[in-house]
Amino acid sequence: MQIAVFSSKPYDERFFTAANAPGFDLVFHEARLSAETAQLAHGSEVVCPFVNDHLDSVTIERLATLGVRLIALRCAGFNNVDLSAAQKHGILVARVPAYSPYAVAEHAVALALTLNRKLHRAYNRVREGNFALEGMVGFDMHGKTVGIVGTGEIGTVAARILSGFGCRVLAFDPVENPDCVALGVRYTDLATLFRESDIISLQCPLTERTRHLIDDAAIAMMKPGVMIINTSRGAVVDARALIDGLKSGRIGSVGLDVYEEEADLFFQDRSSSFIADDVFARLISFPNVLVTGHQGFFTHEALTAIARTTIANVSAFAATGQPVHPVAPAG
Numbered sequence: 001m002q003i004a005v006f007s008s009k010p011y012d013e014r015f016f017t018a019a020n021a022p023g024f025d026l027v028f029h030e031a032r033l034s035a036e037t038a039q040l041a042h043g044s045e046v047v048c049p050f051v052n053d054h055l056d057s058v059t060i061e062r063l064a065t066l067g068v069r070l071i072a073l074r075c076a077g078f079n080n081v082d083l084s085a086a087q088k089h090g091i092l093v094a095r096v097p098a099y100s101p102y103a104v105a106e107h108a109v110a111l112a113l114t115l116n117r118k119l120h121r122a123y124n125r126v127r128e129g130n131f132a133l134e135g136m137v138g139f140d141m142h143g144k145t146v147g148i149v150g151t152g153e154i155g156t157v158a159a160r161i162l163s164g165f166g167c168r169v170l171a172f173d174p175v176e177n178p179d180c181v182a183l184g185v186r187y188t189d190l191a192t193l194f195r196e197s198d199i200i201s202l203q204c205p206l207t208e209r210t211r212h213l214i215d216d217a218a219i220a221m222m223k224p225g226v227m228i229i230n231t232s233r234g235a236v237v238d239a240r241a242l243i244d245g246l247k248s249g250r251i252g253s254v255g256l257d258v259y260e261e262e263a264d265l266f267f268q269d270r271s272s273s274f275i276a277d278d279v280f281a282r283l284i285s286f287p288n289v290l291v292t293g294h295q296g297f298f299t300h301e302a303l304t305a306i307a308r309t310t311i312a313n314v315s316a317f318a319a320t321g322q323p324v325h326p327v328a329p330a331g
Contacts, residue, residue, distance in 0.1 A: 002047065005026060034054040063091065069090070100301045146198065149193070150201060201229040204232050219244075222245075234262050255291075
């Protein structure tokens with residue numbers, strides 16, 4: 001069985017080749033999957049897209065005409081796939097529901113610690129021979145209130161880490177996680193979480209309900225000087241609202257591993273060209289904003305798990321006609 005792997009990088013090839021015990025025919029394409037590049041899947045029964053591949057109804061229709069029968073996502077989120085179109089054309093969709101919650105949760109906490117103690121600024125200062133401490137004051141994490149939005153596996157690990165710092169942890173999720181409750185996490189409504197949190201960490205999936213969850217109205221409810229961390233999906237945050245909040249001082253600092261318009265920026269070396277996205281360029285101009293290029297998942301353990309789970313989905317599909325971790329349209 002042939003698998004067309006889109007948006008692939010050298011590390012994808014290494015980890016997928018190592019996980020490919022069944023001996024599938026892996027064909028790696030650096031191009032992102034879209035209606036324009038779907039033809040690259042010719043001869044493949046399976047396509048393997050990543051977070052910024054674009055599987056709308058047109059793309060899926062073209063994949064169906066090529067004989068594609070399975071979309072094996074190598075990520076947890078599936079907001080970039082038109083599930084109804086896939087169902088209409090008889091294409092199954094699978095995902096990697098969990099690979100390493102530790103990787104993303106630890107990255108979220110690393111962003112918070114770096115912003116708080118201004119480690120990114122300290123690194124640059126020391127390299128320039130500047131050892132002055134003016135402007136580098138942080139705060140004790142101990143005793144601060146952290147609001148976690150989304151308490152699945154990643155949010156739960158984040159809550160465990162932050163509880164270890166001695167933080168008071170609030171959470172919002174439609175379903176309370178007993179593991180969080182056991183940690184002493186207090187579930188509350190979003191408005192209360194926004195009002196009381198010194199740090200807000202987003203670990204929720206992107207849905208119609210969470211799109212631009214952090215907007216002007218939400219920011220207006222937050223504590224002056226609040227820190228916002230997003231390691232979930234870029235569109236959970238309205239970037240323009242972030243800029244307004246930073247300019248007014250309502251937001252004290254921002255850590256982003258994701259960005260709503262990241263598809264044309266992230267996972268590529270753009271150091272020799274200019275950034276055409278004016279909103280992104282404005283964001284990174286703030287000294288109290290730290291952006292990483294969607295690397296929260298990027299650990300050896302997570303990459304190994306992603307490759308193995310994706311191959312397992314394809315293996316089960318080849319044997320039974322059903323992947324291990326299917327995704328279907330809601331309702």
